[in-house]
């Protein structure tokens with residue numbers, strides 16, 4: 180069959196990119212630094228010892244990392260027999276954010292500059308927030324700063340519950356984030372507010388408005404729920420997902436993929452909260468998938484639970500869990516299906532701050548007539564989109580070089 184499965188390990192970079200200096204990220208390495216911490220016994224919370232990823236290593240993950248940085252991550256070496264095609268890819272998009280990474284993978288790099296709210300305090304222009312409050316019928320808002328999404332709940336969550344004022348915050352990404360309590364503010368009210376903000380942001384080229392619902396009785400017990408929703412602007416030109424859809428194919432979004440592509444080119448949406456549920460949903464969708472179908476899953480926890488939270492042991496645990504589930508997927512794939520495993524940017528949990536890191540991403544591919552061995556350093560993530568276009572005999576994408584014959 181001709182099905183494509185894309186496993187997007189959100190934030191799983193494999194070494195600083197050539198242009199990392201412009202981002203303050205020289206030396207960052209999500210995979211490498213996690214492996215090092217594990218080997219040195221610094222990531223033993225809920226797991227033990229060197230990082231064990233036998234199935235990913237077999238697909239060529241460690242070899243791809245070696246090509247990216249010049250050396251194997253600690254605990255990985257030449258003794259691995261690789262059965263997949265592997266390489267690393269550079270990003271040509273101007274930002275290191277989630278939409279840029281995803282769109283470039285689908286053949287549409289973001290070559291324009293996003294708008295950002297640069298100021299760490301008083302981040303949002305008053306004329307913008309005035310309009311939002313007026314349209315939403317609110318008497319005020321909290322936050323108005325750069326923040327970590329969990330820290331700001333501890334700081335302002337209780338005040339929000341008392342006052343009913345939403346928490347507005349941003350980060351180094353092109354985002355406007357809104358945190359509200361699900362029970363006291365209401366989920367639907369939060370979504371409505373996000374839609375207003377999305378409209379009011381039109382002149383600002385902000386990539387995403389993100390609904391950040393949370394629950395819990397007090398500051399010590401607040402937790403973000405699985406009802407996060409991203410309101411993205413549309414990709415600037417047709418992605419390979421849209422081209423396949425127009426050619427009569429199916430594109431199944433698992434997790435937040437549909438949101439990231441502003442629902443363009445998606446024919447079916449399946450949600451899942453957490454790695455286990457997302458992996459289960461992926462398997463289920465692959466089993467149901469017919470000819471000319473892409474099943475595309477974003478595993479967001481790597482980024483949001485572990486990368487941004489700078490939780491090295493948690494990231495390692497999640498990788499080992501993911502690795503343990505891979506054989507179940509390989510088992511149900513057929514020889515002419517195409518499996519792609521990649522990431523959208525880095526988020527090195529050992530790095531300073533809480534933001535993404537500008538890194539190369541892994542390109543692991545299996546099936547579709549590909550031979551085991553190196554795909555080398557790819558000049559753009561768009562090589563993946565171009566390969567999918569070739570695989571389905573769609574008209575070529577404007578960017579990228581196919582590695583599928």
Ligand SMILES: O=P(O)(O)O[C@H]1O[C@H](CO)[C@@H](O)[C@H]1O
Pocket residue numbers: 277326327328329349350351352354356389483487533534
């Ligand atoms: O700290 P949280 O809310 O998880 O925010 C992270 O997630 C957002 C979207 O990627 C970015 O703004 C990033 O900083």
Ligand SMILES: [Mn+2]
Pocket residue numbers: 189190276277482523524
């Ligand atoms: Mn991401």
Ligand SMILES: [Mn+2]
Pocket residue numbers: 277482483487526535
């Ligand atoms: Mn992120």
